[in-house]
Amino acid sequence: MAPASAAAQVAVQPTEAAAGRLTFFDVLVANERDDAATMSIDLELPVGFVFSSFKPVPGWKISLRRQDLAKPVQGDDGPITSEIREITWTAFTDEDRIQPEKFQSFPIAGELSAPAGRALPFHVIQTYDPGDAVSWSGSPGSAEPAPRVLVSEGPGDADGSDGASEGLAIAALAVGALGLLVGAVALARIRRSV
Secondary structure, three states, X not given: OOOOOOOOOEEEEOOEEEXXXXXEEEEEEEOOOOOOOEEEEEEEOOOOEEEEEEOOOOOEEEEEEEEEEEEEEEEOOEEEEEEEEEEEEEEOOHHHOEOOOOEEXXXXXXXXXXXXXXEEEOEEEEEXXXXXXXXXXXXXXXXXEOOEEEEEOOOOOOOHHHHHHHHHHHHHHHHHHHHHHXXXXXXXXXXXHO
């Protein structure tokens, strides 16, 4: 990765995902300093991102901070009264920290619930072993921009391409059914002639 002045040292991949679909993301953090190691990462999830799960990262412990919902939501197993809003990863030992010229991936899964076309900012605080912290929460083009994920059309959104695909599927089923009917008629004629 390039120096901070040229490119961000924190990214979220993929940078675009469909609304309403479970997506696996990687929070990528590079160490931009040559005199210190990164010892913790604090990720604030944006409104419009519904956290699902995380993949453990060897050498890093994780803590999840919940926030009460203003209005409970009915889930499959009953009412949901809170949601995960912040995730913190902390290195267990000095050796586990992100060393100079290295980067680390922190995988999470979630669903985007924001409208298509919106870019959701993931604010990240990167803390180095002396205790210095960098807040990646700026606007695009700033020295310390927050990584963003663009919300694209989801599976339930009506657009031309989805409508065309649905039409093709129906046409294919109709042709298949017609083929079965023709085959059945031909089989009946063969049996009658035998």
